[in-house]
Amino acid sequence: MSDLNSLTIAQARDALRKGETTAADLTEACLLAIDSAGALNAFVHHTPDMARQMAQAADARIRAGDAAAMTGIPVGIKDVFCVRGVPSQAASRILQGFRPEYESTVTQNLWNAGAVMLGKLNQDEFAMGSANESSCYGPAVNPWKVDDRQLTPGGSSGGSAAAVAADLCLAATGTDTGGSIRQPAAFTGIVGLKPTYGRVSRWGVIAYASSLDQAGPMTKTVRDAAIMLGAMASVDPQDSTSADHPVPDYEAALTGDIRGKRIGIPREYRVDGMPAEIDALWHQGAGMLRDAGAEIVEISLPHTKYALPAYYVIAPAEASSNLARYDGVRYGHRARLGQGDGITEMYEKTRAEGFGPEVQRRVMIGTYVLSAGFYDAYYNRARKVRALIKRDFDHAFADGIDAILAPTTPSAAFGLGSVDSSDPVQMYLNDVFTVTLNLAGLPGISVPVGQDRQGLPLGLQLFGKPFEEGDLLNHALVLERAAGFVAKPDRWW
Template structure:
C-alpha cells in the first residue's frame, strides 16, 4: 500500500478490517512521520510506548464488527487530560502536571479502540489564533509558498498541522471562538465544532466554560463524522452535557442536499473583505446551488457586536477558571525569597507561569467582573449574546437549514507578523467564527480552494442545534463539489 500515514480514517478502517494492514503498521508509519517532522513542532509530548501497546491490543480485537476507530492513530490536543501523560495546556504553570484521571472525550476514543500518538501543540490555555503563545514554541504550518514560516492557526494549531502533514490520521481540537475551524481553514483540513453540550467538557482544561467545545480535526468530512460519533456522549460528570442519543453521523452522509435552504448573511460581507475570500464564498454558493440547494439572503443584525461581546465574556470566564493555578497543589511553583508569604508565592508563580497573552486576558476578565464595571461590560455582553442567539433562531425558524460564510478573513499569515501589532488585529481573526460559540451552534470548516499564493481557503457552514448529521451532509456535498485534493509539499 501507499504510505500508511497518508490514509484517511475511513480508508485505514477498511484496510484494517480487510487485513490489508495492521494497526501496528499504521502506528509505526505515523511515529516515523512524527520523528521526521520536528520542524513543525506539532507533537510536544510523544507517547510511542502507549501507542504501540494500544495498537497491538487493537490488532488482537480487529474484526468486521470492530468500532470504526479501532486501531486508528490519533493526536490529542494538550488541553485534554490523559491519565499519567503530561497535560499542560501549553502553559509553563502546569509544568510537570500528569493527571490521575482521563477526560471523557479521550476515554470515549480509547474505548472505541483509538491509538494515541502523543499530545499536540496549541496556544497557551487555548488563548490565541496563531499558536504563538505556547510554552513549547510556535507550531508551524506545513503549507509553505516561500521561505517564510506560516501559522497553522490557533488555538488548535498543532492538531491542524499534524493532520495536514499526515503525522496522524485525525486529531482532537477544542473551539472557544474558532479554534477548530480557523486552523482547519489555514491548513486545508476539515474541522467541526459540535453544538455546545454534544461532547463532554469533563477533563478538558477550561478556558471559558460557557463557550468551550471539543471536536475532531480530520482530512475529510467522512472522517470528521466517524470521529465525532466516537467523541460525543452524555456525561453525568459535566452538567452542561446534553442527554441526547448520538446519531450515526457517517450513515447520514448521502451528499443529497436537494431542497435544503442555505442562508447567506449580508453582515459577513465585511468592509475590506479580500477578493479571494469573496470569490471562494461566491463559488461555494454556486456549488451548493448546483447540488440542488436553495440559496437565500438572510440578516444576522447583531453579528457586528459578537467580537467585542466575546472578548468580554471569554476573558471574564478565564479569569475565574485560571484562579485555581496558584502554585499550591500542582504545576509550577516559584522560588521564594526569605520573608515571602503565601501572597508573594501566588504573585510570583502566576507572573512566571502565565504567558503575556494569558495575563492580558486574565486582567481584562478581572476588570470587567469588578465592582462598578460588571453591569457596564459583563452584563451588557451577556445581553448581546442573547440577541446573537435570537438572530440565528429567527433564521432557522424562517426555514434556513444551514448558513454559509467564510471561515477566516485571510489565508495563513506569517508567524510573527502580528506579534508586535495591536492585539485587536489578532482578535479580528475570529470575526467569522465567534458568533457560533456565543450561540452554542455547530459549525464546520471545509477546504474550498487555494488563493493566488497556493494556500488553502476554507468555507464555514453553520447548522441548527444538535443537527450535526445534517450539517455534515451539507459539508460533504460542498466537499465533493469543491474537489479539494491539494496537499502541502514536504519541506520539513
C-alpha cells in the same frame, strides 16, 4: 500498502477490516512521520510505547471481530485534554510536570472505541490565541509553505491542524472556544468540526471559557469528521452542561442529497476590507450548493457586528475565574520565594512566571470586567448581546433556513510573528467570522474549498441547527465533493 499515514480514517478502517494492513503498521508509519517532522513542532509530548500497546490491543480486537469504526486509528490529542499519566500542560509553564491521574471523557471515549494515541499536540497557551504563538513549547508551524516564511497553522488548535495536514496522524482532537478548530482547519486545508455546545463532554478538558469551549474532531475529510464525532460524543454525568441527546450514526447521514434545502448567506459577514479572493470563494461555494439543488437565500444576522467585542468580554471573564485555581499551592509550577515572602507573594510570583503575556492580558481584562464597578457596564451587557446573537440564528432557522454559509477566515495563513504583538486586537480580528457560533452554541464545520493566488488553502464554513450535526455534515459533504480540494503541502520539513 505504502504511505499508511496518508490514509483517511475511512480508508484505514476499511483496510483494517479487509486485513490489508494492521493497526501496528499504521501506528509505526505515523510514528516514523512524527520523528521526521520536528521542524513543524506539532507533537510536544510523545507516547510511542503507549501507541504500540494500544495498536496491539486494537489488532486483537479486530481479529476477534469486535472492532468499532475508530479501532486501530492513530490520532493526536491536543494538549488541553487530560490523559492519565501523560503530561497535560495546555501549553503553559504553570502546569509543567502535571500528569493527571484521570482521563478526559473525550479521550476515554476514543480509547473505548479502540483508537491509538500517538502523543500530545501543540496549541496556544490555555487555548488563548489565533496563531499558536503563545505556546510555552514555541509555535507550531504550518506544513504549507510558499516562500521563505514560516506560516502559522492557526490557533489555538494549531498543532492538531499541522499534524493532520502533514499526515503525522490520521486525525486529531481540537477545541473551539471562538474558532479554534475551524480557523486552523481553514489555514491548513483540512476539515474542522465544532459540535453543538453540550454534544461533547468538557470533563477533563482544561478550561478556558466554560460556556464557550467545545471539543471536536479535526480530520482529512468530512466523512472522517462524522466517524470521529460519533466516537467522541456522549452524554456525561460528570459534565453538567453535557446534553442528554442520543448520538446518531453521523456517517449514515451522509447521503450527499441536499435538494430543496435552504442555505442562508448572511449579509453582515461582508465586512469592510474582505479580500477579493475570500469574497469570490464565498460566491463559488454558494454556487456549488445551488448546483446541488439547494436554494440560496440572503439572510440578516443583525447583531453580528457586536459578536467580537461581546466575545472578548465574556471569554476573558470566564478565563479569569477558571485560571484562579493555578496558584502554585496544589500542583504545577511554584515560584521560588525570597526571605519574608508570604502567601500573596507566592501567588503573584507563581502566576507572573507561569502565565505567558496573552494569558495574563486576558486574565486582567476578565478580572476588570467582573469587578464591582464595571460588571453591569461590560459583562452583563455582553451577556445580553450574546442572547440577541443567538436569537438572530433562532429566527433564521425558524424561517426555514437549513444551514448558513460563510467564510471561515478573513485571510489565508499569515507568517509567524507578522502580526504586531503590541496590538493584540489585530490578532483578535482573525476570529471575526467564527465567534458568533460559539456565543450561540451552534455546530459549525470548516471545509477546504480553494486556494489563494499564492497557493495557500482557503476554507468556507457551514453553520447548522442545534444538535443536527448529521444534517450539517451532509451539507459539508456536498460542498467538499463539489470543491474537489485534494491539494497537499509540499514536503519541506
